[in-house]
Amino acid sequence: MKKTMKLLVISILAISMFLVGCSSKTSNNTDGKKDTASSGSKKDTLVFARGGDSTSLDPITTTEGETFKVTENIFETLLEYGPQDTTIHPGLAKSWTVSKDGLTYTFKLQEGVKFQDGTDFNADAVVFNFDRWMNGDADKFPYYTMFGGYKKDKGHVIKDVKALDANTVQFVLKRPQAPFLKNLAMSPFGIASPTAVKKYGDDFRKNPVGTGPFKFVEWKQNDSITLEKNPDYWKKGLPKLNKVIFRVIPENTARLNALTNGEVDIMDGLNNSDEATVTSNANLQVVERPSMNIGYIGFTVNRKPFDNKLVRQALNMAVDKKAIIDAFYGGKAVAAKNAMPPSVEGYNDSVQEYPYDLEKAKKLLAEAGYPNGFKMDLWAMPVARPYMPEAQKVAEVIQESFNKIGVKANIKTEDWATYLADAAKGKFDSFMLGWTGDNGDADNFLYTLLDKDSIGANNYSFYSNDKLHDILIKAQTEPDQNKRNDLYKQAQEIIHDDAPWIPLVHSTPLLAAGKDVAGYLPHPTGSEALTNVYFK
DSSP states (O other): OOHHHHHHHHHHOOOOOHHHHHHHHBOTTTTTTHHHHHHHOOOOEEEEEEOOOOOSGGGOOOOOHHHHHTTTTTTOOSSEEEEEEEEEEEEEEEEEEOOOOEEEEEEEOOSSOOOTTOOOOOOHHHHHHHHHHTSOOTTTTTGGGSSSSTTSSTTEEEEEEEEETTEEEEEEESSOTTTTHHHSSSSGGOOOOHHHHHGGGGGGGGGGOOOSSSEEEEETTEEEEEEOOOTTTTTHHHOSSSSSEEEESSHHHHHHHHHHHOOOOOOOOOGGGGGHHHTTTEEEEEOOOOOOEEEEEEEEETTTTTTTHHHHHHHHTTTOOHHHHHHHHOEEEOOOSSSEEEEHHHHTSOOOOOOHHHHHHHHHHHHHTEEEEEEEEEOSSSOOOTTTTTHHHHHHHHHHHTTTTTTEEEOOOOOOOHHHHHHHHOSSSSEEEEEEEESSSSSHHEEEEEEEEEEETTTTTTTOOOOHHHHHHHHHHOOOOHHHHHHHHHHHHHHHHHEEEEEEEEEEEEEETTTTTTTTTOOTTTTTOOTTOOOO
């Protein structure tokens, strides 16, 4: 009898363990997402697929957008933009006042906010961050040039940052800076935990700690970055997701396959040619990002023959932008003629675009001393970008165009982080790049990308023009927006004539998502916090 009972108990235990094993195998997928069909629980992990990995998780240390996609969810700024525009709203600062002379900004901070490591957010933390940035340089903190350089530089805008009390911080400027408030809301100026910065030093870029809705868990290089819900987030009831995984899938079509198969929930960089495939799938949706960008070819103007303006103008005339847009953008782009998009105030529509004219291009090359053309390297991005989803293919079209005027372009590429670093050092003859506006101001395109102050930071062409510099600094200082617009129009005429770039396109970037994704609003700046995203 005892033996029979013992066998019965063992059998029941074995069956129970088998059932538990089956249950555990079906409750989670390999990507960490809950299988709601088998478990019955609500889906709460979002997988976001993108073309390239982040280069850092300390947003001030880089200028590339893949970093900001992630760090927008970890860090917060003093001010925030609107959900889908660049209007200014409270962030970590709940209110602010500006002196009549435009030199003193006083911010009242949110109270009771903590960093993800338990450190108090307060005025001292704000002072710590700005002291850290202003005492760096373009190699360490490239985006800080938005404030006119660094503490040691003559053009540095900020005279002093001081804590008036625990919840009040004051900025005193040396001269007015019209886009100052918009600059503060930019992704690179996310406020970091002073405790964590001191603890990790240079490794803070791999161990980010902010006040944002999600906290950092793990970074598998060139594979995935995992964030989880910040349980102590100061905005009650948020975020709505429990976990976010950013996955790297380099090929656009492979990302779409992963989305179609349910392996990911949102994908960046949808090819325009694949839009119909998504719209015809009842389980998917196309999402458009509001346009505020430019894709361009830059010339490193301190290298021969690109130090000759006539050569640069000739190459501008050799590119058929309409053919590129028709082939690769499916009508979701317009040809660029200026270094800033039409959506930004101060755009100069009276500038005459360089015509697609091969014969005139050949004459300009001959006039410049290159009647038989020359050989050059054309560096093409290895990843899909919002302004150029198929860079390698576009490079091949441009290579063919240059060949028609006797210019032999050798297409080269390398991994994304190295590509950006080498471009910043002026190692390329010419390079394909682009820019998604950070704050909706003309200053963020013209000064940030083409002023001499930005060489070594974002001015990869090493272009310098003293007259342009004077105009851009005057535009920064001018409080009257109409007068600023006039100055920026003058600046665009100078840039157009000097031709340090071939402006190619302003695109409307496409993303795709599962039909069950709700609350996702892509921002024109190219990155957004996923605070309000949930699954229907």
